[in-house]
Amino acid sequence: MIDPISAQKAHLRKQCRIVRKSLGEEAGARASLDICQSIEAWDVFQTSESVLTYMPVHSEVDLTLLLEHHPHKR
Numbered sequence: 018m019i020d021p022i023s024a025q026k027a028h029l030r031k032q033c034r035i036v037r038k039s040l041g042e043e044a045g046a047r048a049s050l051d052i053c054q055s056i057e058a059w060d061v062f063q064t065s066e067s068v069l070t071y072m073p074v075h076s077e078v079d080l081t082l083l084l085e086h087h088p089h090k091r
Contacts, residue, residue, distance in 0.1 A: 037076040
């Protein structure tokens with residue numbers, strides 16, 4: 018039996034995938050850029066030497082701009 022929290026998380030993930038896919042490529046790229054710019058403004062990002070990110074799959078937010086704009090960060 019699946020617990021209620023896991024079921025709710027699965028439902029929210031599904032809803033988020035649907036919304037991301039409905040944005041379209043141009044709006045998704047703009048959202049990714051906005052998110053990257055927001056992260057770049059964080060004090061913790063600016064002072065960090067190492068940054069953990071991921072490679073986007075399908076309609077996930079693309080954070081590769083962070084790696085391109087900050088090649089000095091590991």
